[in-house]
Amino acid sequence: MTDFLEIAGKKISNRLFIGTGKFASYPIMKQALEAAETEVATVALRRVDADLKDKNIIEYIPKPCQVMINTSGARNAEEAVRIARLAKAAGAGNWIKIEVIRDNKYLLPDNLETLKAVEILVKENFIVFPYMCPDLSIGRRMAQAGASAVMPLGSPIGSNRGIKTRELIEIMINEINVPIIVDAGLGKPSQACECMELGSAAVLVNTAIAVADDPVKMAKAFSTAVCAGRLAYLSGIPVTSKFANASSPLTGFLGGKK
Amino acid sequence: MVVSINGRPEEIKMQSNLAELISNKGLCADNLVIEHNSVIVPKHKWQKIALKENDFIEIVSFVGGG
Numbered sequence: 001m002t003d004f005l006e007i008a009g010k011k012i013s014n015r016l017f018i019g020t021g022k023f024a025s026y027p028i029m030k031q032a033l034e035a036a037e038t039e040v041a042t043v044a045l046r047r048v049d050a051d052l053k054d055k056n057i058i059e060y061i062p063k064p065c066q067v068m069i070n071t072s073g074a075r076n077a078e079e080a081v082r083i084a085r086l087a088k089a090a091g092a093g094n095w096i097k098i099e100v101i102r103d104n105k106y107l108l109p110d111n112l113e114t115l116k117a118v119e120i121l122v123k124e125n126f127i128v129f130p131y132m133c134p135d136l137s138i139g140r141r142m143a144q145a146g147a148s149a150v151m152p153l154g155s156p157i158g159s160n161r162g163i164k165t166r167e168l169i170e171i172m173i174n175e176i177n178v179p180i181i182v183d184a185g186l187g188k189p190s191q192a193c194e195c196m197e198l199g200s201a202a203v204l205v206n207t208a209i210a211v212a213d214d215p216v217k218m219a220k221a222f223s224t225a226v227c228a229g230r231l232a233y234l235s236g237i238p239v240t241s242k243f244a245n246a247s248s249p250l251t252g253f254l255g256g257k258k
Numbered sequence: 259m260v261v262s263i264n265g266r267p268e269e270i271k272m273q274s275n276l277a278e279l280i281s282n283k284g285l286c287a288d289n290l291v292i293e294h295n296s297v298i299v300p301k302h303k304w305q306k307i308a309l310k311e312n313d314f315i316e317i318v319s320f321v322g323g324g
Contacts (some may be wrong), residue, residue, distance in 0.1 A: 019324025029322065040259065046324025047264040048285060058289050059321050070323050086318055089298045157324065182324075206324030207300035 003234065005179060005201050006143055007148050008095075008127045009072035010066060011151065014039045015196065016226040017068070017181065019050030019206025023215060026060040032209055032219035033062055042068045058092060068129065070097040077116035084121050095120060097151065097183075097204075098130045106251050107157045111138045115145065124229025131183050134168035136175055143178040149201065150176060151183040158207040163195055175198045189218075196229025197237060259311040276304035280317070290319050 004011040017040040023029035034043055041061050061067060069087035074080035076102065084096045098121065100113040114130045115138060121128050128150050132138060134152035142150050152169050155161035163169065163182060173180045179201030186192050192203045205222050212218035260267050262301040263279075270279065276292055278298060292299050294307055309315075 021324045023322060026322075035261060042324055043320045045318050045324050046321045048290065048319045055288065056289050057322055069320070072323055086291050086293065087320075090319065091302065092289065092320060103273040204324070 001029055001050075002229065004223050012039045012066075012202070013221065014226075015202040015230055016192070017204040018209060018219065019070075019201055019204060020057060020061070020210075021206050022210035024059055024210075026055060028215055029210070030060040030062065033065060035216045036209075036219035036223035038065060038223070040066045040068055040095075040202075040217070042070050042206070043052045043092070044070050044072045044219070045083055045090070046073070048120045066095060067092045068095040070094075070102070071099045071117070074098075074100045074117075075102050075113075076100060076110075077113045077120065080113070080117040080226070082118050084117075084126055084136055085124075088126070088202035093123065095127045095150075096129065108133055109153070111135060118145045118147050120144050129181065134165045134172060135144065135172055137169075139172050139176050139180075143176050147178060149179040149181050150202065151181045153184040154191070154195065155185030156180050157184045159185050160189035160208055161185050162187055163198075166194075166198070169195075170198055189221045192222050193232075194226040196226050197232045199233050202226075259309075261309055261311070261313045261315055262314050263315045264317060270309065276307045276315075277322070279309065280304065287315070290317060292317055293306070 004013055014037050016036055016038055018038045019042045020029050068249045070090055071080040071083040074083055080100050088094050098114050098117045101107050101181050102110050109131050111132050114132055118128050118130050127152050129149050130142050130147050131151045139150045139167050154163040181202045182195040182200045183204040186205050187208045209215050209218045259272055259304055260269055295314050299307055
């Protein structure tokens with residue numbers, strides 16, 4: 001059976017999306033993306049520092065990989081739209097992770113401004129992926145407005161705390177008819193696997209891979225865990241029970257001596 | 259004359275255009291995008307945009323991000 005996540009005509013077989021921030025170097029980032037065989041990688045847009053003469057990160061993203069530009073730094077819908085338009089003009093395509101954040105302590109997104117940005121950018125033919133606080137009503141409205149997927153957070157960005165919002169994300173997975181991609185806060189492969197077992201269409205991981213002692217191995221570990229979680233979800237996870245259900249037959253026991 | 263580049267005032271030569279500005283700064287034009295007075299300027303028009311005193315220029319590019 002071939003299992004694809006199809007978004008905007010692109011068939012994605014690897015459901016681990018990787019963020020490219022915080023890596024020690026671009027070559028290490030490239031090795032990590034290759035080791036994970038990731039097909040979607042996020043980047044950010046920033047002012048050029050002419051003194052640093054930074055290398056072009058796009059050259060270090062393996063060619064089959066779809067680049068998704070985030071709108072980090074945007075504090076309202078208008079700024080997110082501006083960043084998306086600049087990113088498109090820079091030639092990196094039209095896949096945009098909409099990220100609108102006004103809260104510096106927890107980096108929690110502003111759902112209402114994010115929804116506004118979705119509405120504007122969809123009309124301009126962007127493929128949009130709103131990063132949001134898990135909320136069924138807003139998620140539905142984002143999907144109705146034309147978001148290609150909705151990206152609820154597992155826990156605050158870079159916190160490595162896992163899927164603390166599990167109950168709300170599970171409801172979104174069950175009720176919203178676009179892919180749900182868990183983004184942010186996943187600190188180890190088992191947590192990514194848990195998201196996939198729940199029925200998340202994909203996960204986006206950055207910090208946990210980039211800051212690992214060996215980012216290349218960690219990328220591979222996340223990729224394997226995402227694959228395992230997806231297989232488990234497709235296989236049908238059994239219900240839980242309060243009491244034991246014997247795995248061995250309960251008949252045919254040996255008799256004791258009389 | 260003085261223009262604002264990425265939020266900082268900078269002295270540049272008179273009669274410069276955007277293409278010359280990027281070249282003089284030693285920047286590679288790949289994946290760069292320029293906003294000139296809040297309007298995005300496509301690369302093929304960089305040479306046609308003559309800079310004027312007090313222009314606002316933003317030069318942005320891609321960096322790592324999640």
